[in-house]
Amino acid sequence: MHEGWQGWDDYAPFYDWENARTQGRRDVPFWQRLASNVSGVVLELGCGTGRIAMPLARIGVSLVGIDRSSEMLAHARRRVQRSPHGHQVRLVRGDIRHLPFADASFELVIAPYGILQSLLRERDLGETLEAVSRALGSGGTFGLELVADLPSWSEYERRTSLRGRRGLGARVTLIESVRQDRQKGLTFFDQEFVERRGRITRRRTFTLAFRSLSVPQMTRRLVKAGLEVTAILGDYRGGPWDRRAEAWIVLAKKAG
Numbered sequence: 628m629h630e631g632w633q634g635w636d637d638y639a640p641f642y643d644w645e646n647a648r649t650q651g652r653r654d655v656p657f658w659q660r661l662a663s664n665v666s667g668v669v670l671e672l673g674c675g676t677g678r679i680a681m682p683l684a685r686i687g688v689s690l691v692g693i694d695r696s697s698e699m700l701a702h703a704r705r706r707v708q709r710s711p712h713g714h715q716v717r718l719v720r721g722d723i724r725h726l727p728f729a730d731a732s733f734e735l736v737i738a739p740y741g742i743l744q745s746l747l748r749e750r751d752l753g754e755t756l757e758a759v760s761r762a763l764g765s766g767g768t769f770g771l772e773l774v775a776d777l778p779s780w781s782e783y784e785r786r787t788s789l790r791g792r793r794g795l796g797a798r799v800t801l802i803e804s805v806r807q808d809r810q811k812g813l814t815f816f817d818q819e820f821v822e823r824r825g826r827i828t829r830r831r832t833f834t835l836a837f838r839s840l841s842v843p844q845m846t847r848r849l850v851k852a853g854l855e856v857t858a859i860l861g862d863y864r865g866g867p868w869d870r871r872a873e874a875w876i877v878l879a880k881k882a883g
């Protein structure tokens with residue numbers, strides 16, 4: 628079976644290029660606001676290339692980022708080394724189902740941009756939420772964002788979904804297919820990145836899989852892991868949530 632942590636190593640060289648054109652920095656101020664109220668260390672689950680971690684470091688937050696993909700982490704590491712705030716970020720290679728940190732190490736744990744949907748089985752999600760609960764100090768906050776309404780994404784085959792320039796003289800095309808396995812509640816993105824530089828063409832083909840999770844499902848899982856849900860937000864400015872909201876954000880607290 629395809630696992631949710633697979634595909635990211637191949638995606639890594641193109642992740643920032645694609646995200647600059649899609650998600651961009653829309654969610655960054657939200658995570659900055661949340662983290663700026665915290666004096667202790669913040670843990671980011673699935674920190675990837677540092678898209679969120681570096682802006683948090685820039686406003687003075689001390690952060691540990693954990694990710695299973697060595698290639699995504701290699702990009703983050705380059706950012707850390709280049710930044711004057713890099714000393715505030717520690718990168719750890721590991722799986723979020725088994726967090727390698729002492730209990731009560733963090734005041735805030737964040738799970739941006741659908742990372743919990745890379746956990747394709749109920750058991751994986753349960754283990755991760757329990758690990759998060761242990762890693763949080765009493766009174767600590769867990770903030771997560773789900774990718775909204777994955778099951779409603781229409782299926783398509785080999786659509787050219789992005790095209791543009793990268794660096795000096797390279798042209799990149801993303802050809803994408805979307806498949807739904809409604810029985811298992813999984814959405815698969817088959818991606819082919821084609822990079823042309825002069826006469827040289829390079830192709831990378833890989834699949835990313837995500838699990839559908841609704842906000843009510845997620846809140847039940849958080850309560851089961853011993854956390855108290857304190858807010859459900861529908862946008863990055865803190866507006867109310869409903870099923871059609873642009874963002875699905877849940878905040879929870881560990882009892883003090």
Ligand SMILES: C[S@@+](CC[C@H](N)C(=O)[O-])C[C@H]1O[C@@H](n2cnc3c(N)ncnc32)[C@H](O)[C@@H]1O
Pocket residue numbers: 631632635672673674675676677678679693694695696699721722723724739740741742745746
């Ligand atoms: C959507 S990216 C998010 C990266 C970053 N947080 C951001 O917002 O740009 C998801 C990241 O989670 C990582 N990941 C997926 N499953 C994981 C797992 N089981 N343990 C650790 N990292 C995982 C992937 O390698 C990838 O870097």
